[in-house]
């Protein structure tokens with residue numbers, strides 16, 4: 001299989017080099033390899049070959065996020081913020097249109113959103129793909145108790161459950177589909193695009209070098225001065241909120257992760273249905289009411305009226321039950337730059353979390369903390385907050401954290417909402433600043449925009465002022481999207497492959 005950790009001497013020259021075998025890179029490499037068997041392609045990837053059982057089985061995803069993980073790249077941020085993959089989630093129609101770039105509108109991107117996907121679910125709106133390489137399904141396991149209780153609690157909060165939001169703007173919740181095949185295996189671009197072509201004997205033109213870093217600045221002369229490179233870093237700031245609960249071992253992933261259901265080796269061997277699950281069940285896109293916007297203060301109201309007036313983008317061990325809460329369309333910006341010629345020179349990386357000048361992002365999270373807590377309180381499984389992961393509200397405050405007895409009655413779904421005093425809000429804000437983290441939705445550091453607007457690539461993904469250099473990944477996103485970003489990265493990969501194939505005078509296989 002043409003997958004190396006050291007490049008064979010026989011490969012002295014190739015037609016196309018793809019720097020980084022990530023989501024979009026694997027799509028582009030595979031589609032180009034299909035289009036012309038005479039064209040040689042080399043993917044240079046810093047990480048290792050991802051063919052390993054802990055990648056294949058979605059239930060093991062947390063092991064790759066541990067600080068000592070060898071499968072993930074960790075970058076130290078310049079300033080610690082003041083402070084698993086697998087959910088398939090699509091941007092809204094208006095997100096693509098807001099990119100305002102010829103060739104990249106929602107209508108023009110729908111074919112690429114469909115192209116990478118084989119969707120196992122209702123597709124009433126005809127927006128999903130049915131013969132693409134990436135399977136999108138429920139996997140092999142569903143925690144019905146979480147699904148049913150959360151849906152009922154959310155409904156009591158005024159958020160209906162919908163089947164599939166499609167590309168619509170919703171104020172609703174739904175059962176999320178995952179990048180997991182119906183047989184329970186993880187569906188990433190390397191696994192579904194690249195490895196089959198490396199195995200099939202029909203792509204001798206495709207080479208993949210792993211555990212090899214490039215993009216070293218050493219001795220590389222400046223070819224084009226593009227101030228936008230590395231600036232405007234965006235990520236959807238995220239916090240996770242675990243709750244005490246009365247769920248059983250098979251309602252969440254914890255028992256399995258911590259070995260209480262047997263060894264992982266045995267569970268893999270028997271293809272245990274919980275191994276084909278990532279422990280994540282429900283997703284939502286929520287917007288504040290007019291009164292809630294007003295309560296976040298005049299600066300927030302001004303930004304809301306300016307950015308979303310009639311804009312539909314936001315419209316209409318023991319079992320652990322947790323909400324991972326992130327807000328979209330952040331106002332904060334960071335940056336990422338290399339600082340020296342050596343690969344181990346630190347990167348100059350600032351996330352910019354909660355650093356927006358008008359302090360709007362923190363207000364969004366204050367609103368979101370309250371909303372998610374109200375919803376979870378209404379689930380019969382709720383027994384209180386896990387104090388270590390929630391703001392330390394004063395014990396005599398009406399917002400104090402709760403620990404219900406195992407046999408205590410559930411909180412009624414029509415219970416009044418918790419009232420937060422200015423002192424409670426101060427505790428909440430301080431805690432959010434100290435605990436905010438990444439959603440891993442990093443994007444926007446080589447924007448597809450006009451050059452005089454700090455753009456780095458044109459609508460055909462060519463880097464301004466450099467011939468033969470293209471960028472195809474989430475860094476080209478000129479504006480954020482209201483979604484987890486893998487689906488967008490896959491669509492960018494498909495669109496990029498199409499553009500490059502046409503530009504090289506070939507036709508798609």
Ligand SMILES: Cc1cc2nc3c(=O)[nH]c(=O)nc-3n(C[C@H](O)[C@H](O)[C@H](O)COP(=O)(O)OP(=O)(O)OC[C@H]3O[C@@H](n4cnc5c(N)ncnc54)[C@H](O)[C@@H]3O)c2cc1C
Nearest residue numbers: 020022023024046085086087213214440473474484485486
């Ligand atoms: C932990 C985690 C969980 C996530 N969960 C979800 C989810 O549930 N749902 C969802 O939709 N999205 C999720 N995402 C986001 C999604 O995976 C990314 O947005 C998407 O993969 C980005 O694709 P990309 O092609 O832009 O870049 P990447 O996929 O990041 O590809 C970049 C590649 O370049 C390689 N590389 C970097 N530097 C070098 C170098 N110097 N030399 C050689 N190679 C290099 C990297 O190793 C990497 O393989 C998650 C991301 C992470 C990190």
